[in-house]
Structures are given as structure tokens and as C-alpha cells.
Amino acid sequence: MTGAWVSRAVATAVELGVLDRLGEGPADTGSLAEGLGLHPDRLDRLLRLLAAVGVVRERDGRHEPTRVGSHLRRGHPSGMAELALLYDSDMFGDSWEHLADAVRTGRTAFGEAHGTDVFSYLERHPRDAELYTAGMAAGGRFSTHIPDVYDFGGVRTVVDLGGGAGELLAAVLAAAPGAHGVLVERPAxxxxxxxxxxxxxxxxxxxxxxxxxxEGVPEGADVYLLSRVLHNWSDEDARGLLRHCRRSMAPGGRVLVAERILPDEGRPWLSLVLDVHMMVMTPGAERTERGYEELLRSAGLTTREILDLPLEMRLLVAGPVPQP
Structure with a gap:
């Protein structure tokens, strides 16, 4: 029940620059408070909690980040600081306050809180859009493992639909020197x-x-990448996007779906937490293997294989339904 308090404490340490300063070297509470303009006693109490959850440690009266804490410095390649700030943002927090409304009505909690859908909201709030893009890039670090489990050799054109900051497409192009990439995204x-x-x-x-x-996808690609895209959309919109891919793909083309694909049996907790988050934020969901196959079949596609990725992510490889 106190998980939200811990995440707020971690985000506060990021916001106040505590972990950035400790990343420069160990410091005692007094000098840390003086340098950052913070209240010494209150900072000390925050640091005690951060130590208890493994973000910092104290040695000889001075604090230093643990391995976890070092990843929470701004500018760290993991992007965890940006993800912590996104998860702690009013954009997310205000939406979660309407979870009960979503369960009662079937509408999105985000819409109840903000009066519009996520992507329309981001177009009108550039500061939140920047935070969202940075946080999504951090949350998508798993995508760099996709070329480790799927062979892009011989692929000529790869279209990354909703590819965010381009981390996945960059990994694919690095692994497949002969491929050409197309990233389709919104302006922010x-x-x-x-x-x-x-x-x-x-x-x-x-x-x-x-x-x-x-409304449509670039024509003639060998591979269409959908990494954490379909879970944002209703079955109707997801089906429409998959149909665009099926109509547009080159002969023998593939659609790669990277999502937390729920097993038909079992309860992976991280995937289920994020499934409720999708219920809060969007009309979409984290779907089961069977659910994805039903969507694919309705678009003229079928599952060829499902490959495991880190953090309960999975890569579903889809191709055209074989003709009789």
C-alpha cells in the first residue's frame, strides 16, 4: 500500500538533484543540503528512506548512490531519471485518481482527468510531451535486444510505426547494414x-x-515494427492498423509486435500492473496470446512465433495467413 509513497520519494530525490550531486562523489547530509538549498533534517529523513529501499547507502557519515541510485542520475544512458519523473507526473497521477471511474464506466481515466485522449493532450502540452517522449525512450530500452532474437539479415526496408525517439530503429539499422529505415511518428x-x-x-x-x-502506412516494407503501439489502442483501431500493414507489406513481409503479451495462463505481475495503467491512460490493453491471434487473423495475418525479451516483454512475429 505504500508503494506510491516510495516512488514519490525516489522521484523527489531526482527532482531536487540529490542523486545528481551524489553521482559526483559522496557527501554528508549537511554539505549536501547546503549545496542544494534543502532543509538538513528533512533531507536526512528522505535519505534514510532511500537507503532502506536500496537507492543510496551511508558510509562513514557520507551518502553515496548504489548501483540503482546511479541509474537515477539525469543524463544516465538508462533514462531512469526521466522515467521516474514521468511516472510521478501530474499527467499520470491525476489520471490514476480516476481509476474507479474507469472501472465503473468503461471510459479512460485519463479522459476523465484531462478531458481528452493522451495524444491530443500531448499535442497541446509540449512540456509534458517532452517528458513523455523521454520516459517512453527509457522504458523502451528492452527494444535494443530485438536484433538479438530476430534476424534482420536480408531485410531491405523496415518501417517503425510510433517508434518514439528511434532507439529500436537505430538498433535494427546497426544490426542490418543493408537495410533502410522509416520512422513514422508525431511531431513531438x-x-x-x-x-x-x-x-x-x-x-x-x-x-x-x-x-x-x-490512416495508412508506408508501402512495400519487408518488416513493420510495432513496439508498444497496439496496447495503446482499442481492438477496432489495432485491427485497422494491422490491416494497413497487411495491405502494404512486400511479399513475404512480416509484422513484429513487441508488447507485454500475456500468456493465456499465468499472472505476470509487472505486465498486469501495466495492463491496468493502459486502462487508466488509453482505450487499449495488454492482450493475451489468444487475443493477439484473433486481432491478427481479422487482418489477414497470423502468429509465426513468439520470442522472449527482458522485463516480461515478448516479440510476436506475424506473417500473412497462408493461402489454401
Whole structure:
């Protein structure tokens, strides 16, 4: 029941710069408080909690980050600081306060809290959009493992639909030197993607496209990547997107779906927490293997294999339904 308090304490340490300062070297509470303009006693009590949950440790009267704490410094490659701030944001927190409304009515809690859907909201709130893009990039670090489990050899064109800051597409292009990539995203995310994919774009290996993929997708790709995309959408919208991919793909093409695909039996807790988060934020869900196969079949596709990734993520490889 106190999980929300702990996550707020961690996010507060990130917000106040405590972990950034400790990343520069150990410090006692007094000097740390003086340097950051904080109340010494209150800071000490916060640090005690952070030590109890394994974020910092105390040695000879001075505090230093643990391995976990070092990942929570701003600018760390893991992006965990940005993810902590996103999960602690009013954008998320205000939405979760309406969970009961979502369960009662079937509407999204985000809509109850903010009066619109997530993506329309982000278009009108650039600061939150920047935080969202950074947090999603951090949460998508698993995607760099996709080329380890799926062979992109021989692939000519890869289209990453809703690919965020471009971390996955960059990993694919690095693993498949002969491939050309296309990233389709909304404007706020494309700004970060231009920085991540700039070298590939300059080499003529990547195009960045501003578009709504629900209305159509680029034609003729060998692979369409959908990483944490379908869980944002209702069955109707997800089915429509999969149909666009099926109509547009090159002969022998594939759709790769990276999601927390729930096993038909079993209760993986992290995936189920995030399934309720999707209920709060979107009309989508974390679907079961059977649920994805039903969606795929309705779009003329079928599951070829499901491969395991870190953090309960799985990669579903889909291809056209074989013709009789």
C-alpha cells in the first residue's frame, strides 16, 4: 500500500538533484543540503528512506548512490531519471485518481482527468510531451535486444510505426547494414528521433515521416515494427492498423509486435500492473496470446512465433495467413 509513497520519494530525490550531486562523489547530509538549498533534517529523513529501499547507502557519515541510485542520475544512458519523473507526473497521477471511474464506466481515466485522449493532450502540452517522449525512450530500452532474437539479415526496408525517439530503429539499422529505415511518428517525438537517427539519415539510410499511421502506412516494407503501439489502442483501431500493414507489406513481409503479451495462463505481475495503467491512460490493453491471434487473423495475418525479451516483454512475429 505504500508503494506510491516510495516512488514519490525516489522521484523527489531526482527532482531536487540529490542523486545528481551524489553521482559526483559522496557527501554528508549537511554539505549536501547546503549545496542544494534543502532543509538538513528533512533531507536526512528522505535519505534514510532511500537507503532502506536500496537507492543510496551511508558510509562513514557520507551518502553515496548504489548501483540503482546511479541509474537515477539525469543524463544516465538508462533514462531512469526521466522515467521516474514521468511516472510521478501530474499527467499520470491525476489520471490514476480516476481509476474507479474507469472501472465503473468503461471510459479512460485519463479522459476523465484531462478531458481528452493522451495524444491530443500531448499535442497541446509540449512540456509534458517532452517528458513523455523521454520516459517512453527509457522504458523502451528492452527494444535494443530485438536484433538479438530476430534476424534482420536480408531485410531491405523496415518501417517503425510510433517508434518514439528511434532507439529500436537505430538498433535494427546497426544490426542490418543493408537495410533502410522509416520512422513514422508525431511531431513531438520526431524532434528526439532526429538526434538519435541523425547519422543514419545523413547516410541516406533512414527517413523520418510525420504522419498518423491509423490512416495508412508506408508501402512495400519487408518488416513493420510495432513496439508498444497496439496496447495503446482499442481492438477496432489495432485491427485497422494491422490491416494497413497487411495491405502494404512486400511479399513475404512480416509484422513484429513487441508488447507485454500475456500468456493465456499465468499472472505476470509487472505486465498486469501495466495492463491496468493502459486502462487508466488509453482505450487499449495488454492482450493475451489468444487475443493477439484473433486481432491478427481479422487482418489477414497470423502468429509465426513468439520470442522472449527482458522485463516480461515478448516479440510476436506475424506473417500473412497462408493461402489454401
Amino acid at each position: 517525438a520526431l524532434a528526439a528521433a532526429r538526434e538519435r537517427l541523425g547519422a543514419f539519415a545523413d547516410a541516406g539510410r533512414c527517413d523520418l515521416v510525420e504522419a498518423d499511421f491509423r
